[in-house]
Amino acid sequence: MESMDLEVLNTGRRWLAEGQRVVLATVVRTWGSSPRPEGAMLAIREDGLVVGSVSGGCIEDDLIERVRRGDIDLERPSVARYGIAAEEAHRFGLPCGGTLELVLEPLTPASGIDALCEALADGALVARALDMATGVARLAPALATDGLRFDGERLVTIHGPRFRMLVIGAGQLSGYLASMAVGLDYRVTVCDPREAYTDEWNVPGTEIVRMMPDDAVTEMKLDARSAVIALTHDPKLDDLALMEALKTPAFYVGALGSRRNNAARRERLREFDLSDGELARLHGPVGIYIGSRTPPEIAISILAEVTAAKNGVSLPTMLKVEGAKAAREQARAPECEAPTGK
Known part of the structure; x- marks a missing residue:
């Protein structure tokens, strides 16, 4: 594209x-x-x-x-x-x-x-x-x-590309995300040390690197026009990228995963001496809530949130995955029984 x-x-x-x-x-x-x-x-x-x-x-x-x-x-x-x-x-x-x-x-x-x-x-x-x-x-x-x-x-x-995006993981979702990001004028680098994924990577306009994610973050010298998105679901890879990316001026750092996994990820990252302010910059679960299920829909959800961050738009909690799902669960919860006085 x-x-x-x-x-x-x-x-x-x-x-x-x-x-x-x-x-x-x-x-x-x-x-x-x-x-x-x-x-x-x-x-x-x-x-x-x-x-x-x-x-x-x-x-x-x-x-x-x-x-x-x-x-x-x-x-x-x-x-x-x-x-x-x-x-x-x-x-x-x-x-x-x-x-x-x-x-x-x-x-x-x-x-x-x-x-x-x-x-x-x-x-x-x-x-x-x-x-x-x-x-x-x-x-x-x-x-x-x-x-x-x-x-x-x-x-x-x-x-030319004024904004850069580093995607961790070369799976199917990364393919959709990377191709859409190229269309949005990002210079896209995909990092994955796993040969089973990189050998099949074929997204025009992107660069594939096979180093460890923390090395990729360091080598790219991320600035305020950079975004990092971790998509492997493997803490050994995603966490390496995140612990370095959150220390950079990158305007967006996010990771795929459920709310439970996101909470566990934040606790793991604390062990790498990240401050509360640095951890607060992490977008996770990544994306906005649009009921997405397929890889293309998830990619759209992620890029919508990235675009908002790039343009300086603060999204309300109800648009974010965590806030929207929490509100939906609360709305579905059975009402508490009224006190009987007995």
Whole structure:
């Protein structure tokens, strides 16, 4: 599975190599409510074929028509705005007050799309600087904290995995979780020293390592844009990862298991001299409660909680597995008999 941005870039690159004329649209500014964030991209082929998204659909339709009519400059980058007036916002399906500003870039050999796609295939985090006057783009290494910049003369966009995920265990659930995480733009590393699992691992876009989990955590030098999820159900593996990960700045550390197993895990981890504050960072049972039973459903549950943590959203207790199951059991418990006075 490819991330949306990578799919747009790779498809635009292929169309260009086939001799097609292609316009790359990038959201560079938003005001008010907006369907898509800054940096969202759409590639439009001259015959109207598209990949990617910059809105809920209406703006895409207008851009397709403009490309077909030849209303977009195919020699140098230009700027387009949508939703400036209330009538236009309604026409293009934008929320009340929503406005989008786009850079429309005709792709050429000077765009450097080949070099960008190759760098992304190697897992690099890249800054692409586009000169609006000439259409020439240059690449440079980027930091995870860098963001999109546009001053009217130069557009700098950041491409590549800004967030990393370490998954402990290469079982079936890990396969679903890893493939979905790749689609969410994570750089995914799967750690499992058990050959019976790693020999069969085949999830595109992920890296498999066969070292012990605590060594993997140490080697990755986890930062505040890292997540660790332990899924083996084997304390000898999961605990090794958790005892090291909880000491790092990782924004999310979680482990699969029942509420009883989670309580036992916390007691085991205390023996590794983890503080109460470090133990409080552990998400377990991992995921939000959606009644999930199958591996794909469990993967969705886990990634929903990870996404909330990444976006700084504090979930209510009733959404978490432990809180939801406890409340459900309490609701099902028979009511106590009223006192008789005897």
